[in-house]
Amino acid sequence: MWTLSASHNWQYTWVLNYDSLIAYREESALDTIDNVTTYMQGIGQQAKQAAQTLANTDTNVKNNALLRIADVLLERADWLKSENARDLAAGREKGLDAAMLDRLTLSDKTIAGMAEGVRQVATLADPVGTITDLNYRPSGIQVGRMRVPLGVVGIIYESRPNVTVDAAALCLKSGNATILRGGSEAIHSNQAIAACVREGLEAAGLPASCVQVVETTDRAAVGELLRMAQYVDVIVPRGGKGLIERVSAESRIPVIKHLDGICHVYIDDQADIDKAVNVAVNAKTHRYGVCNAMETLLVAEAIAAEVLPPLAEAYTAKGVELRGCEQTRTILPACIAATEEDWATEYLAPILSIRVVPDMEAAITHINTYGSHHTDSIITENYTRARAFLREVDSSSVMVNASTRFADGFEYGFGAEIGISTDKIHARGPVGLEGLTTQKFIVLGDGHIRT
Amino acid sequence: MWTLSASHNWQYTWVLNYDSLIAYREESALDTIDNVTTYMQGIGQQAKQAAQTLANTDTNVKNNALLRIADVLLERADWLKSENARDLAAGREKGLDAAMLDRLTLSDKTIAGMAEGVRQVATLADPVGTITDLNYRPSGIQVGRMRVPLGVVGIIYESRPNVTVDAAALCLKSGNATILRGGSEAIHSNQAIAACVREGLEAAGLPASCVQVVETTDRAAVGELLRMAQYVDVIVPRGGKGLIERVSAESRIPVIKHLDGICHVYIDDQADIDKAVNVAVNAKTHRYGVCNAMETLLVAEAIAAEVLPPLAEAYTAKGVELRGCEQTRTILPACIAATEEDWATEYLAPILSIRVVPDMEAAITHINTYGSHHTDSIITENYTRARAFLREVDSSSVMVNASTRFADGFEYGFGAEIGISTDKIHARGPVGLEGLTTQKFIVLGDGHIRT
Numbered sequence: 001m002w003t004l005s006a007s008h009n010w011q012y013t014w015v016l017n018y019d020s021l022i023a024y025r026e027e028s029a030l031d032t033i034d035n036v037t038t039y040m041q042g043i044g045q046q047a048k049q050a051a052q053t054l055a056n057t058d059t060n061v062k063n064n065a066l067l068r069i070a071d072v073l074l075e076r077a078d079w080l081k082s083e084n085a086r087d088l089a090a091g092r093e094k095g096l097d098a099a100m101l102d103r104l105t106l107s108d109k110t111i112a113g114m115a116e117g118v119r120q121v122a123t124l125a126d127p128v129g130t131i132t133d134l135n136y137r138p139s140g141i142q143v144g145r146m147r148v149p150l151g152v153v154g155i156i157y158e159s160r161p162n163v164t165v166d167a168a169a170l171c172l173k174s175g176n177a178t179i180l181r182g183g184s185e186a187i188h189s190n191q192a193i194a195a196c197v198r199e200g201l202e203a204a205g206l207p208a209s210c211v212q213v214v215e216t217t218d219r220a221a222v223g224e225l226l227r228m229a230q231y232v233d234v235i236v237p238r239g240g241k242g243l244i245e246r247v248s249a250e251s252r253i254p255v256i257k258h259l260d261g262i263c264h265v266y267i268d269d270q271a272d273i274d275k276a277v278n279v280a281v282n283a284k285t286h287r288y289g290v291c292n293a294m295e296t297l298l299v300a301e302a303i304a305a306e307v308l309p310p311l312a313e314a315y316t317a318k319g320v321e322l323r324g325c326e327q328t329r330t331i332l333p334a335c336i337a338a339t340e341e342d343w344a345t346e347y348l349a350p351i352l353s354i355r356v357v358p359d360m361e362a363a364i365t366h367i368n369t370y371g372s373h374h375t376d377s378i379i380t381e382n383y384t385r386a387r388a389f390l391r392e393v394d395s396s397s398v399m400v401n402a403s404t405r406f407a408d409g410f411e412y413g414f415g416a417e418i419g420i421s422t423d424k425i426h427a428r429g430p431v432g433l434e435g436l437t438t439q440k441f442i443v444l445g446d447g448h449i450r451t
Numbered sequence: 452m453w454t455l456s457a458s459h460n461w462q463y464t465w466v467l468n469y470d471s472l473i474a475y476r477e478e479s480a481l482d483t484i485d486n487v488t489t490y491m492q493g494i495g496q497q498a499k500q501a502a503q504t505l506a507n508t509d510t511n512v513k514n515n516a517l518l519r520i521a522d523v524l525l526e527r528a529d530w531l532k533s534e535n536a537r538d539l540a541a542g543r544e545k546g547l548d549a550a551m552l553d554r555l556t557l558s559d560k561t562i563a564g565m566a567e568g569v570r571q572v573a574t575l576a577d578p579v580g581t582i583t584d585l586n587y588r589p590s591g592i593q594v595g596r597m598r599v600p601l602g603v604v605g606i607i608y609e610s611r612p613n614v615t616v617d618a619a620a621l622c623l624k625s626g627n628a629t630i631l632r633g634g635s636e637a638i639h640s641n642q643a644i645a646a647c648v649r650e651g652l653e654a655a656g657l658p659a660s661c662v663q664v665v666e667t668t669d670r671a672a673v674g675e676l677l678r679m680a681q682y683v684d685v686i687v688p689r690g691g692k693g694l695i696e697r698v699s700a701e702s703r704i705p706v707i708k709h710l711d712g713i714c715h716v717y718i719d720d721q722a723d724i725d726k727a728v729n730v731a732v733n734a735k736t737h738r739y740g741v742c743n744a745m746e747t748l749l750v751a752e753a754i755a756a757e758v759l760p761p762l763a764e765a766y767t768a769k770g771v772e773l774r775g776c777e778q779t780r781t782i783l784p785a786c787i788a789a790t791e792e793d794w795a796t797e798y799l800a801p802i803l804s805i806r807v808v809p810d811m812e813a814a815i816t817h818i819n820t821y822g823s824h825h826t827d828s829i830i831t832e833n834y835t836r837a838r839a840f841l842r843e844v845d846s847s848s849v850m851v852n853a854s855t856r857f858a859d860g861f862e863y864g865f866g867a868e869i870g871i872s873t874d875k876i877h878a879r880g881p882v883g884l885e886g887l888t889t890q891k892f893i894v895l896g897d898g899h900i901r902t
Contacts, residue, residue: 275898402896445853
C-alpha cells in the first residue's frame with residue numbers, strides 16, 4: 001500500500017509524526033494510486049488473510065484490541081480534531097450545508113462517544129464459536145452448528161466519520177476483517193481514525209490489515225470493491241437512499257441494507273385510546289429523521305372520530321403537518337388532502353399521512369402494498385387480531401402496542417447494530433454481531449461411515 | 452397464462468383430457484409466447500400473490516395439499532410415463548447420451564419415489580410461525596423472532612424431472628411459492644408433473660399458482676427470472692457446474708448454491724488406523740458422482756507409511772485411480788504423479804489425489820487453499836487437534852472421525868434438502884425447510900413508547 005522511505009524523519013513527537021505519516025500517505029497513495037484495480041485487489045487479498053487470522057482469534061485478544069483502540073482515540077483527540085478541521089475547511093469551501101458539516105464534525109464529545117461505543121462492543125458476548133443444536137442422529141453421528149464470522153465485510157458510507165470506528169468495532173468483535181470506504185469529504189478524518197484503529201490493533205498483537213480504509217477518493221474504487229467477490233463476503237452500505245440504491249444495483253456481492261423506512265401504526269377499533277395516542281405520538285415525533293419513525297397512521301373507521309381529534313391536537317402542538325384521506329378530512333377539516341404518492345413516501349420530516357380503513361385486513365393490505373417491510377405496529381386489546389397482525393404483516397419488525405421507534409439493535413438487546421435489513425436473505429431487522437456471522441455444520445463421529 | 456376456449460370438449464376421460472390440455476397449452480403458450488418479458492412478469496405477479504396466501508396457510512392445509520399431490524402422481528402414472536416418452540423420443544433423436552436419458556426417464560419406480568418423497572415432506576415439522584427467544588428487555592417490551600417463508604423461490608434445473616416435484620414440495624411446506632424452470636429436454640414431463648401438482652393444490656383449496664412451471668423453452672425466460680427481484684426472493688439452481696456458474700453470474704437475486712465439492716479427509720498421525728481406512732474408503736468409494744465424496748486425501752507424514760499401503764490396496768480393489776505427491780509415490784510407487792491441478796479438481800469419478808503433509812496445520816492450509824468450502828473431515832484421536840480442526844477449517848461442514856458422505860440434509864435430520872450451500876450468506880451446508888425460511892422480529896408491548 002504505502003511504505004516509508006528510509007530517509008523519513010522519525011524524530012518528531014507523535015503528533016508531528018502522525019501528521020507526516022498522513023502527509024506521506026497523501027503523496028504516495030491518495031495522489032498516486034494510478035491503478036485502482038491493483039490497489040483494491042491488494043486491499044482485498046490482505047483483508048482475506050486478516051480474516052483467517054481473526055476467525056481464530058480468542059475473544060480476549062479481540063476485546064483487548066477494542067479497548068486499546070478506545071484508548072488511542074482519546075489519546076489522539078487533538079490530532080483527530082486537527083485532521084477533521086482540514087475536512088471541515090474543504091467542506092466549507094465546497095459549500096456543504098450546515099447539516100452536512102455538522103455530521104462531519106469531530107468534537108471532544110463525539111470522540112468520547114466513539115471511544116465509549118468501542119468499549120461497549122468489548123463488553124458484548126462473542127458469538128463466534130458458539131455450538132448449538134448438537135444432537136445424535138440415528139446413524140450415530142452428532143450433528144450441530146458452530147457460529148463463525150462471515151469473513152470480509154465491505155462498508156460503504158457517507159460523511160459521518162464515526163461510522164469508521166463503529167463499523168470496524170462490530171466487525172472486529174464478530175471476527176470479520178473490514179474494508180471501509182467513506183465519503184471523500186471525510187477523507188482526512190477517516191484516515192486519522194483508521195491510523196488510531198491500526199495502532200490499537202497492533203498494540204493487541206493483531207494485523208493492522210484487520211481494518212483497512214480505502215485511501216483513494218477515486219470513485220472507481222467503489223466499483224472495484226463491489227466486484228471483489230473472491231475477497232469480500234458481504235457489503236453494508238450506510239447512508240442515504242441514493243447511495244444504497246447505487247450500491248445494490250452495482251454489487252456482485254450480497255448487500256445487507258434497507259432502502260426505505262415507511263413504517264405504520266394501525267389503531268384498531270378495539271384499541272385502548274390512551275395507548276393509541278401515546279404510541280402514535282411517540283412513533284412520529286420522538287425523532288423525525290430516522291428510519292423507524294412512523295410515516296403513515298392507519299385508523300379503523302369505527303374508532304376514527306374518537307381517536308383522531310386528540311391525536312391531531314398533539315401533532316399540531318408539535319408542528320407536524322397532517323395529510324389525510326377523505327374520511328380523515330371529514331373528521332379533521334384542517335388536514336391537507338393526501339395523494340396516492342403520500343402512502344409510498346418516507347418523509348423523514350414532521351409530516352404524517354393518515355388513512356381511515358374499514359378494518360385490520362384493509363390495514364394489513366395497505367401495509368403490505370405501500371410499506372417498505374421495515375417496522376409496523378398494531379394498537380389493539382383484541383387477542384385474535386394481535387396474533388393475526390404479527391403473523392400476516394410481512395415486515396422485518398412487527399409490533400403490538402409498542403412504538404415503531406423500538407426497532408433498533410440496542411433496544412432489541414444486541415448492544416449495537418451495523419444497520420437494519422429489510423431483505424429476507426440472511427439478516428432481517430436490526431443487524432448486530434449475530435448478523436455479521438454465519439453457521440457451519442460440525443459432525444462428530446467415531447469412525448462412522450455411510451452405508 | 453392460458454385459457455380453455457368455450458368450445459373445448461370436456462367430455463373425454465381424464466387421460467384424454469390431460470392430453471388435450473397439454474396439447475392446447477403447447478399451442479397457446481409454448482409456441483406462441485411472443486413476449487417472454489410479459490409472460491414472465493405475469494408468472495412473477497401470480498407467484499407473489501400466491502406467496503402471500505401461502506405464508507398464512509395452516510400446516511394441515513399444506514400437508515393435505517402434499518398428500519393430494521402424491522395421490523395424483525400415482526393416479527396419473529401412466530399418463531406421466533406417456534408424456535415422458537415424448538421427451539425420451541426427442542432426446543434420442545437429439546442424440547442425448549445414455550446417462551442423460553437415464554436421468555430423464557420416469558418409471559413406475561421413480562414416480563412412486565416422487566410420491567413417497569412428497570409424503571415424507573408432509574410428515575416434517577412446519578417451521579413457519581415458530582417463535583423463539585421471546586425475552587423481556589429493560590424497556591419492558593418483549594422481543595422475539597418468528598420464522599416466516601422467504602416468499603417466492605425460483606428453481607432452475609436440468610434434465611431430472613423429479614426435481615419439479617421435490618423442490619415444489621419443500622417450498623410448499625415452508626410456505627413459499629415456486630417458479631420452476633426445467634431443461635427443454637424434459638419439457639413434456641415437467642408440464643405433466645406440474646399439472647398433477649396443480650390438481651393436488653386445487654383439491655386442497657390452494658391456488659394453483661403456488662407452483663408454476665415456466666411453459667416456454669425460450670432461454671430468455673431464464674434471464675427474465677433472474678432479474679425479477681421485485682417478485683422473486685431467492686434462486687436455487689440445481690444441476691451441473693456450468694448451469695450454476697451461468698445462473699450466479701447473471702442473477703440479480705440472491706442464489707443458494709454450491710459450485711464444487713472438493714472434499715478432503717485428513718488422516719492425522721494420531722489417527723486410529725482402522726477408523727482412518729474405513730472412513731477414507733467410504734468417503735471416496737460409497738458413491739463417486741456426488742458432491743460430498745472425498746476428492747483429495749491428506750495424510751500426516753508420520754503415519755503415511757503405515758496407513759497408505761492398506762488404503763491403496765482397498766482403493767485398487769475398487770478400481771480407484773490414485774494420483775499422489777512425491778512423498779506418496781515413495782510409499783506407493785505404482786501411484787501416478789499428481790499435478791497442482793489435481794488439488795483443485797472435483798473428479799466426480801473413481802480418481803483420488805493423495806498428499807502427504809507435515810502436520811495438521813499444513814492440512815488445514817491445503818484445505819482452505821484448494822478446497823471448495825464444502826465438507827472436510829479429520830481422523831484423529833487427539834482432542835486438541837479435533838477441536839482446532841473444527842474451528843479452523845472454513846467449510847460448510849467440518850467433521851471429526853466421520854465420512855464426508857454424511858453431509859446431507861437427510862443425514863443431518865432435515866428430512867429432505869433442496870441443495871447444499873457453500874456460500875456464507877443466509878444458508879450454509881445442506882438446505883432444508885429452515886433454509887427456505889427467514890426470521891422477522893416481533894415486539895409485544897402494552898402501550899410502550901421510547902423515551
